[in-house]
């Protein structure tokens with residue numbers, strides 16, 4: 001078993017990003033600029049957005065955060081998105097999800113200029129991804145591809161089983177793993193809560209991508225010996241053991257699955273850290289106008 005070490009890989013990639021940002025600054029006199037909008041005070045969202053902002057500073061980007069409380073109206077939020085779209089000094093805009101119930105996340109996502117949609121959630125970017133056109137790849141799937149690349153894992157011909165069909169992870173990941181590329185070139189099965197015989201499906205996998213959002217959902221009896229296991233889960237539970245008062249669990253029963261796997265990502269220290277790298281790379285690509 002080898003650990004796919006998100007801490008190590010993300011730090012390594014961030015050094016490269018910092019060098020490229022410095023070069024961009026020397027050439028253009030400006031720094032890549034990411035804007036985040038955060039609504040409400042969900043503990044998880046606070047942590048992830050703070051981490052995104054901190055990592056921007058680390059690699060020499062500018063970051064701005066606009067905070068709203070839960071009472072913000074959809075109209076106010078859409079107005080802010082339009083204002084940022086029009087600001088030539090901003091390269092990337094993300095609206096942290098989830099949003100309060102009275103705000104339609106589809107409307108907000110579609111209001112973001114696809115050229116600044118560094119989350120890759122806009123239908124234009126998802127459609128372009130389907131057609132293999134230049135686009136922003138959603139940050140978490142992008143981070144997973146970067147992780148597989150960093151360990152020179154050739155996924156060609158593998159059977160990839162994705163568990164979970166969310167718009168932001170499972171669905172795009174299934175498309176990316178089936179593409180004519182490496183990582184990619186897989187035979188993909190996309191499974192979800194209505195899948196019959198889920199265990200039998202997952203047992204077929206050479207590579208498992210677990211994005212369900214349930215602690216310890218993938219157990220050792222579901223894993224073929226030698227499988228590659230990518231754990232996208234970030235299940236936060238209150239805990240007296242940690243300083244933050246929270247403990248993070250993946251979707252995989254790591255302790256029992258790890259000994260059966262060839263490679264496995266830990267939680268924390270795996271995919272979450274690579275998600276941030278994916279976001280930074282998209283923001284740099286936007287500043288350099290590499291996609292559009």
Ligand SMILES: Nc1nc(=O)c2c([nH]1)NC[C@@H]1CN(c3ccc(C(=O)N[C@@H](CCC(=O)O)C(=O)O)cc3)C=[N+]21
Pocket residue numbers: 047048051094095096097098119139140234248267268269270271272273275276
């Ligand atoms: N518009 C939008 N874009 C997102 O990319 C987005 C989002 N909304 N909503 C929520 C999810 C979740 N997400 C994570 C980012 C970093 C870590 C991360 O850094 N995790 C660390 C530890 C974090 C901790 O200790 O709490 C780790 O796994 O080691 C996790 C999860 C981005 N998301």
